Amino acid sequence: MTNRKFYCIIKIRKGESVTKNIRMKMARVEHDLTQGDLAKKIGVSRQTIGLIEAGKYNPSLNLCIAICKTLDKTLDQLFW
Numbered sequence: 102m103t104n105r106k107f108y109c110i111i112k113i114r115k116g117e118s119v120t121k122n123i124r125m126k127m128a129r130v131e132h133d134l135t136q137g138d139l140a141k142k143i144g145v146s147r148q149t150i151g152l153i154e155a156g157k158y159n160p161s162l163n164l165c166i167a168i169c170k171t172l173d174k175t176l177d178q179l180f181w
Contacts, residue, residue, distance in 0.1 A: 122156045124179050128172040129154075143167040 129139050129150075136150040145164065152158035153168075160168070165180050172179070 120156065122154050125168065125172075126154045128174050128179060132172055134172075139168070139171060142171045 129136070134142075135147075136154070137147040140147045140150045143164070144167070149158065149160075149164075153160055165176060169176055169179055
């Protein structure tokens with residue numbers, strides 16, 4: 102396995118807060134996971150992860166918990 106480094110550059114406008122979508126994407130990238138990789142681990146489609154990160158889908162509590170467990174984060178850290 103090769104060592105890969107990922108850089109996630111996210112522009113945040115002045116006065117704008119970091120949203121749950123951005124926090125989830127940053128956590129996913131920190132774990133070196135693609136949307137597809139994360140989706141497989143929690144049993145959803147890649148499109149579901151993409152929609153959550155785009156802010157176009159509100160995941161159920163069970164899905165939030167599965168994402169948090171996979172990314173080693175708490176619900177507070179990712180979604181609130």
